[in-house]
């Protein structure tokens with residue numbers, strides 16, 4: 014393989030910086046972003062808040078304890094999505110091989126195109142400038158340059174905020190050895206604890222392991238991955254926008270901020286998530302025949318699924334199935350609910366309904382979808398959801414369904 | 426000092442519509458008349474847009490001499506709203 018040049022661009026403290034961009038009086042102050050008003054989980058923290066040890070996923074009261082001056086704001090996902098969209102538009106002008114890795118991260122393979130921009134460093138500086146002139150003067154990013162994705166991402170994490178760092182074959186191992194295993198591999202905590210259990214807690218030790226030893230403990234897939242990672246080897250291509258594989262499943266989960274004790278409330282939340290899931294599937298032109306439901310209270314968790322013979326994509330049927338699944342569960346108090354629609358296929362492959370009642374249902378649904386598309390989501394919604402705050406677990410939406418998120422970026 | 430004050434009032438805005446405006450929108454608010462006071466803007470700090478159904482809504486943060494103002498522009502009915510006032514940093 015000829016030597017590649019890959020940039021990893023990472024917006025610094027994305028959600029918090031976006032708020033500091035919008036409201037200059039928040040700049041230089043510790044800011045935490047909550048999922049929504051009244052929610053207790055910090056989903057992002059500003060550079061200043063991070064200095065106090067505030068981390069993503071922390072409860073609001075913990076963040077307050079660490080930093081009493083912290084300003085907690087509800088997330089504004091419309092705003093973040095708009096910034097992401099413009100950020101990607103900047104990145105993709107440097108190469109068609111541009112992979113949106115998350116809302117604030119993107120890989121660009123400029124091996125073929127860097128010569129048009131006077132080299133990788135010039136590209137990186139130009140991206141930084143354009144971020145400021147086209148999105149806002151407070152926006153910064155860290156950019157890593159290297160010959161593969163693994164090292165490019167490692168490079169961008171070296172200096173934050175507003176960093177620029179290059180990893181070459183000469184310094185790759187040195188940088189790896191200074192890094193934490195957990196920061197680099199994307200292995201998940203399970204694998205990490207397994208490694209530590211074997212006494213392997215850094216890269217030099219991992220590199221000493223033979224492939225045979227790793228294979229014995231981690232199986233063929235992860236052993237090779239670990240072997241390569243420890244040597245800074247990563248041959249995976251940057252996946253351009255147009256070639257993202259189809260989603261395997263759509264799901265929506267929600268953790269309530271108070272315990273739901275009434276059966277009616279629990280069913281409402283369930284219906285809400287069913288509608289969200291089905292909606293999202295329809296927007297992606299998908300339907301599925303696997304239904305999964307999870308409910309959790311503080312002590313117990315329940316999980317069940319059904320596989321159907323026919324594909325479905327409407328919220329009511331999804332809900333009816335969830336009711337069947339949970340029929341025997343003694344649901345009295347709920348903290349968490351998750352609904353999944355899996356085994357997806359394109360809905361254009363579905364047969365045309367034969368029965369008049371099915372046809373009517375289909376017409377009704379597409380009419381509702383059209384009205385909601387024109388006037389806004391939930392202009393028309395099931396009466397069951399009356400009298401509750403409709404939940405829109407957008408974070409999941411963006412981070413969960415990659416395909417949907419990317420379609421959204423492509424179509425906007 | 427508080428970092429923002431919610432207002433949410435309909436207001437009159439004078440604006441340029443100019444395709445060469447930076448930050449991706451082609452509107453540049455110049456001044457507004459709010460509570461019988463004329464406030465002039467000298468800088469556009471941030472813009473974003475969202476859609477509610479088919480209606481495109483623009484959000485613009487403009488700086489005056491003394492404070493920053495978040496405005497909302499409905500591109501369908503062309504009405505403006507003053508969303509909030511934020512102190513300068």
Ligand SMILES: [Mg+2]
Nearest residue numbers: 023024026117
């Ligand atoms: Mg980031």
